[in-house]
Amino acid sequence: MSRFGIYLLTVGAFLAVTAELMLIGVTDLVASDLQVxxxxxxxxxxxxxxxFAIGTPIVITLTARLERKKVMLTAFFFFILANVASYWSPNFTVLMFARALLGLSGGVFAVVAMGSVSKLVPPEKVGSAIGTIMMGLSGSLVFGVPLGTVLSGWINWQFAFGVIAILSALIWIGILLMVPVIQGGERTPILQQLAVFKSKRIVSGFLITLFVNAGSQTVYTFLTPLLQKTIQMNTWMISITMFILGVFSMIGSRLGGVGTDRFGVTKIVYLSLIVHAIVLLFLPVFMVSIVTTIFVLSIWMCFQWMTSPAMQTYFVQQAPENPDLALSLNTSLTQLGVALGATLGGWIVNSTSDVMNTTWAGGWIVLLSIVAAWISFVDRTKQTV
Incomplete structure (x- = not known):
């Protein structure tokens, strides 16, 4: 695959995650408009x-034998339709259904895109290639979330979904013309997929993904009200902050991919998780001014996103003959972690009426991912001796 083809898939991944995270910057506007x-x-x-978590593995399994470019184009077509539905949504119920379609279609596209690049680059470059795709995911924090916030403040939050639909249509055309044909693999039955859960190494690896994303999302879903409460940031400053955090998330994704190729999965995962947990646990201590808040949040975002390419590479290594399946299961756990974190954060905010409590809860959950990493990597070492 040409470098331009990889960049097209990276932009597609960027748009997929932008559609997911864009609401985070406009939680107050959405709640007000929909009266919830x-x-x-x-x-x-x-x-x-x-x-994303439930539907993606099913679709990946059913389409495993199909040519991957066709699967990506079909998934991205439904992603465009879901953004149009979000733009039109007159109430909370319609938006909820549109969000579910966004998750399913965006998930299938992202997983197949990562699996495709892993098939078309040398083994020693898999980490860097996946890291490039991950830069698209983290890049949504640089331009996507702030852009969504600005567009929402300028016109309304629905307009931002309309913009994503138009940009996605252009990327769809680019993929059609520039991405080569990629043959599918063998379809793996659901029961055979479930067999991976017999391995302590694999299960504990999945728990790393689950816990790190649950801990992060517990805080990140409610970052806007957190910034408004602690240092009284307005919408414009929040947009700037999201942009800065996005830059560091891209840096983290790149460092995670390159670092995995150079130093190995184990070192990068341990380093990123330890710093991630420490930052969340002590975050309230540093939120005393705009400068200190942005500084510590930037560290958090960088090391949070270092974990992802390392873990994606880890699971490709576990199943090189069928990377789409391995990536879909791992990515499903990512989204389950997001769902768990968003729900837990909402429960904490409702029950305590203090958004600051999400930080210590998120930090303790990330600590659990360090325990899971130790279990997975110790077991891996034993089996390779």
């Missing part, structure tokens, strides 16, 4: 994540 409590916006994130 602000915690309900967290359920919109949950709807996307659950559809």
């Amino acid at each position: 409590p602000i915690s309900f916006v967290g359920y919109l994130v949950t709807a996307y994540a659950l559809a």
Whole structure:
């Protein structure tokens, strides 16, 4: 695959995650327009994540033998339709269904895209190739979430979904013309997929993904009200902050991919998880000014996104003959973690009436991912001796 083809898939991944995370920057506007409590916006994130987590492995399995470019184009077509539905949505119920379709279609596209690049680059470059795709995912924080916030403040939040639909249509055409044909693999039955859960190494690896995303999303879903409460940021400053955090998320994705190729999965995962947990646990201590808040949040975002390409590479290594399946299961756990974190964050905000409590809860959950990493990597070492 040409470098331009990889970039097209990266932009597609960028748009997929932008559609997922864009609501985070406008939680107050969505809640006000749809006349629902602000915690309900967290359920919109949950709807996307659950559809992604449950539906993606099923679709990946059913389409395993099909040519991958056709699968990507079909998934991205429904992604465009879902953005149009979000743009039109007159009430919370319609938006909830549109979010579920966004999750399913965006999930299938992202997983097949990552699996495709892993097939078309040398083994020693898989980490860097996946890291490039992950830059598209993290890049949504640089331009997508702030852009959604600005567009929502300029016109309305529905307009932002319309913009994504138009841009996605252009990328769809680019993929059609520039991405080569990629043959499918063998379809793996559901029962055979479930057999991976017999391995302690694989299960604990999945728990790393689950816990790190649950801990992060517990805080990130409600980052806007957190910034408004602690240092009284307005919408414009929040947009700038999201942009800065997005830059560091892209840096983290790139460092995670390159670092995995150079130093190995184990070192990168341990480093990123330890820093991630420490930052969340001590986040309230640093949220005393705009400068200190942005500084510590930037560290958080960088090391959070370092984990992802390392874990994607880890699961490709576990199943090199069928990377789509391995990536879909791991990515499903990512979205289950997002759903769990968004729901837990909403429950904490509702029950305690203090959004600051999401930080310590998220930090303790990330600590669990470190325990899972130790179990997975120790077992892996034993089996390779």
